[in-house]
Amino acid sequence: MSFPWARQYEPKNGLTKFLDEKLPLPRLVYGAIGAGYPVPRNLSYMWNFGVLAGFCLVLQIVTGVVLAMHYAPNALVAFGTTEHIMRDVNWGWMMRYAHANGASFFFIVVYLHIFRGFFYSSYKAPREMIWLLGVVIFLLMMATAFMGYVLPWGQMSFWGAKVITGLFGAIPIVGEPIQVWLLGGFAPDNAALNRFFSLHFLLPFVIAGVVILHIWALHIPGSSNPTGVEIKTEADTVPFHPYYTAKDGFGLGIFLLLFCTMVFFLPNYLGHPDNYIEANPLSTPAHIVPEWYFWPFYAILRAFTVDFFFVPAKLMGVLAMFAAILVWFFLPWLDKSPVRSGHYRPLFRKFFWFGLIPTMAVLFYCGGAPAEEPFVMLSQLATAYYFLHFLVILPLVSSIEKPEPLPYSITEAVLGSDKKAVLGENTTPAV
Amino acid sequence: MADTTGTATPETLAVHGEDGVRRRDFINIAAVSFAGVGAVAVVLPLVSQMAPSADVLAESSTEIDVGSIEAGQAIKAVFRKQPLFVRRLTPAEISQADKVDASSLRDPQTLAERTKEGHLDMLVTMGVCTHLGCVPLGAAEGENRGEFGGYFCPCHGSHYDTAARIRKGPAPTNLVVPDYEFTSDTVIRVG
Ligand code: HEM
Ligand code: FES
Numbered sequence: 001m002s003f004p005w006a007r008q009y010e011p012k013n014g015l016t017k018f019l020d021e022k023l024p025l026p027r028l029v030y031g032a033i034g035a036g037y038p039v040p041r042n043l044s045y046m047w048n049f050g051v052l053a054g055f056c057l058v059l060q061i062v063t064g065v066v067l068a069m070h071y072a073p074n075a076l077v078a079f080g081t082t083e084h085i086m087r088d089v090n091w092g093w094m095m096r097y098a099h100a101n102g103a104s105f106f107f108i109v110v111y112l113h114i115f116r117g118f119f120y121s122s123y124k125a126p127r128e129m130i131w132l133l134g135v136v137i138f139l140l141m142m143a144t145a146f147m148g149y150v151l152p153w154g155q156m157s158f159w160g161a162k163v164i165t166g167l168f169g170a171i172p173i174v175g176e177p178i179q180v181w182l183l184g185g186f187a188p189d190n191a192a193l194n195r196f197f198s199l200h201f202l203l204p205f206v207i208a209g210v211v212i213l214h215i216w217a218l219h220i221p222g223s224s225n226p227t228g229v230e231i232k233t234e235a236d237t238v239p240f241h242p243y244y245t246a247k248d249g250f251g252l253g254i255f256l257l258l259f260c261t262m263v264f265f266l267p268n269y270l271g272h273p274d275n276y277i278e279a280n281p282l283s284t285p286a287h288i289v290p291e292w293y294f295w296p297f298y299a300i301l302r303a304f305t306v307d308f309f310f311v312p313a314k315l316m317g318v319l320a321m322f323a324a325i326l327v328w329f330f331l332p333w334l335d336k337s338p339v340r341s342g343h344y345r346p347l348f349r350k351f352f353w354f355g356l357i358p359t360m361a362v363l364f365y366c367g368g369a370p371a372e373e374p375f376v377m378l379s380q381l382a383t384a385y386y387f388l389h390f391l392v393i394l395p396l397v398s399s400i401e402k403p404e405p406l407p408y409s410i411t412e413a414v415l416g417s418d419k420k421a422v423l424g425e426n427t428t429p430a431v
Numbered sequence: 432m433a434d435t436t437g438t439a440t441p442e443t444l445a446v447h448g449e450d451g452v453r454r455r456d457f458i459n460i461a462a463v464s465f466a467g468v469g470a471v472a473v474v475l476p477l478v479s480q481m482a483p484s485a486d487v488l489a490e491s492s493t494e495i496d497v498g499s500i501e502a503g504q505a506i507k508a509v510f511r512k513q514p515l516f517v518r519r520l521t522p523a524e525i526s527q528a529d530k531v532d533a534s535s536l537r538d539p540q541t542l543a544e545r546t547k548e549g550h551l552d553m554l555v556t557m558g559v560c561t562h563l564g565c566v567p568l569g570a571a572e573g574e575n576r577g578e579f580g581g582y583f584c585p586c587h588g589s590h591y592d593t594a595a596r597i598r599k600g601p602a603p604t605n606l607v608v609p610d611y612e613f614t615s616d617t618v619i620r621v622g
Contacts, residue, residue, distance in 0.1 A: 159565070163586075166564040181478075185487045186511040187564075195481065282507060282514045282558075284565040288586055302587065305601055312603050314562065371587045 002219065005234040007036050032219060038237035039244055040225035042414050046120075047223060047244075048251035049113035054211065055252060056106035061204050063099040064148075071151065073197035075190040078153035079278040097267040103145050104270045105259050107293035110138060114328075119342040119352055120228060121335055126221040128332040133214040135328045137207055142294070144203040147196040149291060150188070154275030159288045161188040161196070167301070167321075170314040187281055227413045228340025229406055235418070236410035287370055295367025296360055297321050300386070302371050303379040320383065327390045334390060337398035339406065347401040351393055359385045497553060498617030505570040507558060510609060510621045514558030516570045516582070517619075520593060525551060527580065528594040538604045542594040545608050555619065556595045556606035560584040567591060567606070582606065 009030040011017040020027055030036045070089050072081045085092035114134070117123055123131035146164060150157045165182050169175045184191030222231065231237055238244075262269065270292060274285045290298050304317040311319075342349045359382045366379040412418035493510045497517055500506055505518035520528070528542040546553055558566050562584065568574040569582035569591075577583030578599060579592035589600030596605040611621040 163563040163565070166562075169564075181482050184481055185483050187513045189487070189512050191484065191487060281512055282509070282566060284586065286585055288565065313601060314603055 002031065002036075002222070003038050003231065003234070003237065005237075006031070006038050007239060009034075009036055032215070033245070034241045035239040037219070037222075037240040038231070038234070039223055039240050040231060040236060040410050041238045041243075042225050042227065042410050043223065043244065043247070044226050045247075045251060046112070046116040046226070048248055049109050049116060051248040052109045052251060052255055053106065053113055055255070056102060056109055057204065057208060057211065059102045060099060060106060061208075063095050063102060064201070064204065066095045067099055068201060071197075073151065073194050075153060075193050075279075078151065078193060082152040082154075094263070097263045100271065101259065101262045101267065103148065104291070104293065105255070105262075106141070107145070109255075110141065111293075114138070118356065120224060120226065121337070121340045121342070122224050123332045124335065124340055125332065127218070127224060129217040130214060131332060132329060133210055133217060135325065137210050137214060138328075139325065140203055140207050140210065144200060144207065145291065145293065147200040147203075150193065150196045151200065152275060153193065153279045155277045155279055155285050156272045156275040156288070158188055158279035158281065159284055160290055161192060163288060164290075165192075167318045170312070170318045172315070188279075189281075224340060225410060226341060226343065227407055227410060228344065229408075229410055229413070232409045233411070289368055292364075292368065295365075296363035297324055297367070299363040299367035299375075299379040300324050300383045302367075302376070303383040305376060305380075320387075324383075324386060327387070331390070331394075335394045335398050337401060337403065339403040344404045344406055345397075345401060346404060347397050348394075351389065351397060355385065355393065356389050359389065492620060492622030494614070494618060494620050496618050502552065504572075507570050508621075510557070514566050514570075515609070515621060516554075516556050516558045516595070516606070518554045518556075518570065518595075520552045520554055524580065524593040528592060528596075531592070537597050540594070540596060540605060545594055545596075545605070547611075547613060550613065553619075554593075554595060555611055555621070556608055558582075559607065560586065560589055560602055561597065561604045561606065562587055562589050562600070562602040 009020070009024075009027040011020040011026070016026055019025065067085060070081060070085045070092060072078060082096070085096050087093075089095075117131065117134070146160070150161045161183075165179050165188070168179045168182060171178065180186060182192075183189070184195060224230075272289070277285075289295075298321075301317040301321040304313045304320060307313050308316050337345060337348065339345055342352055362378055362382040363386065366375040366382065369375040407413035409418045490511060493508065493515075495506075495508050495515075495517060497506075497519075500517060500519045502519050502521045503524075505516055508515040508517060525542065533539045533541045542554075543551060545556075558570060560567050563586065565584050565586035567582035567584040567589070569576040575583045575585070577590035579590050581593045581595050582591040583589070584591075584600065584602065587601050589602035590598050591602075591606055592598050594605075595608075597603070609621050611619050614620050
């Protein structure tokens with residue numbers, strides 16, 4: 001692991017010497033996020049979002065544990081205890097608004113983190129495992145957020161749970177029994193609410209575990225960087241502390257500024273008014289929409305309106321929605337270009353900015369819109385392009401594209417020249 | 432272990448056995464299999480605890496007095512915590528349902544197949560859209576009944592006709608007719 005020039009931890013006083021012998025935790029921290037971890041000197045702000053995602057996870061766990069002290073997962077009182085948190089519990093409103101908006105900010109940060117990965121092909125060798133674990137984290141996050149949204153037991157909670165578990169009903173033969181089994185009843189009720197609470201409490205800790213694996217896997221090759229050229233010498237790196245602790249700290253400040261603006265001035269902007277009405281199994285709200293971070297996938301789900309040979313439309317939608325995320329697992333092998341960074345890939349770059357990004361924007365918009373024309377047709381076109389992009393365009397582009405010349409090293413990219421390169425030590429630009 | 436005599440002592444048997452099976456391998460396989468069966472056995476209760484519990488299942492039959500429903504009216508009842516639509520059809524609605532050729536429908540069924548003998552005007556269905564489970568409109572007075580005069584699901588636009596059969600929109604099947612029977616002329620027991 002790591003580079004030969006990485007600084008070694010040296011315990012200075014009696015206490016740290018004692019600890020280093022018995023339980024070398026300070027050594028671990030020093031090597032993982034301290035001065036003992038050499039990082040490319042040219043990381044941009046796009047590399048801030050991993051640390052920010054970690055911060056969000058801690059934020060959700062802290063506020064979540066506090067909320068759980070006042071909340072009761074019983075269908076008779078759940079809605080009431082949520083209002084009790086808002087009105088009676090000291091600072092309860094702040095904890096709840098921070099948790100609800102924290103989930104949204106968590107997704108904003110992780111989406112940026114993922115799209116950083118798309119643009120800089122961070123998923124390519126030797127970082128495949130980091131990427132695969134990342135997709136697992138994302139799936140776990142979606143499950144956690146979905147179950148958390150059910151807990152306040154408002155109208156959107158209830159109908160969201162009903163519609164999403166209804167997706168399983170689309171599976172032939174076993175679908176309905178699975179749905180009943182998941183809910184512990186024939187419709188969402190106390191049994192479902194209780195198990196969702198239990199799992200919503202558990203899953204963030206599972207995520208924390210996978211994040212540890214994610215970072216472990218990251219520390220084997222180390223971070224990539226905006227050029228995509230791998231580290232060659234010590235000159236290409238700076239120690240994580242103080243350089244990136246400072247940069248990440250600055251990013252965290254900006255993040256908190258935006259976050260606090262939402263929590264204190266627009267706390268319900270991202271929510272639905274319908275969720276302030278208690279769940280009513282006999283009346284459906286006029287317009288059921290999931291939380292904004294599910295919109296692109298919800299649009300894909302609803303894009304299938306006609307049967308596809310012998311596969312019913314409803315099942316097609318469900319399969320496509322899951323496939324839209326599962327396809328990410330195959331990215332390291334679909335994109336075969338040896339060049340990582342989009343900055344040196346003229347064709348890839350065009351498809352990224354004018355293909356993938358607008359497609360995601362359209363899917364995002366359509367997922368939140370009512371299921372009417374023109375939104376249905378738009379989501380159909382966007383869904384088609386989405387899969388085309390990953391399954392056809394990426395492999396094709398990587399085989400026909402002529403990449404632009406890469407800098408010899410990170411140092412050359414930053415300083416304009418690299419002494420080692422001038423000396424002609426190794427002039428073939430390694431990727 | 433020197434085995435100079437050529438006859439197997441108990442110790443050499445224990446290690447090599449006559450047929451090459453070592454006693455330790457046997458114990459190993461037996462122990463792991465036993466633990467494996469045990470592990471599978473605890474999965475069963477872990478999975479099955481998620482299924483509906485006895486009290487949820489106990490609510491699974493409901494009696495409803497349908498005598499007071501006038502022709503053209505419907506009521507919303509609750510069956511297994513889900514809405515249940517009970518509707519008395521008018522003669523016009525019955526003939527409208529019988530006019531269509533059932534075999535041309537997405538989920539081919541006639542009105543007679545969806546009601547009980549002698550009670551062609553009593554349409555009992557779940558109030559759960561077969562698409563993704565919203566409650567369709569049309570049971571209460573003044574609600575949108577859709578293009579076919581039955582029920583209309585606003586979630587993704589499914590239209591059901593006067594026999595609650597799917598006619599237009601994404602829902603794959605007709606509104607479900609639960610198991611029920613007439614316990615008297617005016618009372619049904621559902622479930
Ligand atoms: C709880 C959520 C997550 C946390 C806490 C987390 C944390 C981190 C951290 C701290 C880094 C290093 C800093 C950086 O490069 O930004 C990182 C890198 C990375 N993450 Fe995540 N991550 C999360 C989710 C994801 C997801 C959902 C994906 C992709 C689907 C992903 C893919 C990656 C990749 C590919 C890298 C290596 C990037 C590079 O070095 O170029 N992560 N992650
Ligand atoms: S749930 Fe009724 S149309 Fe989708």
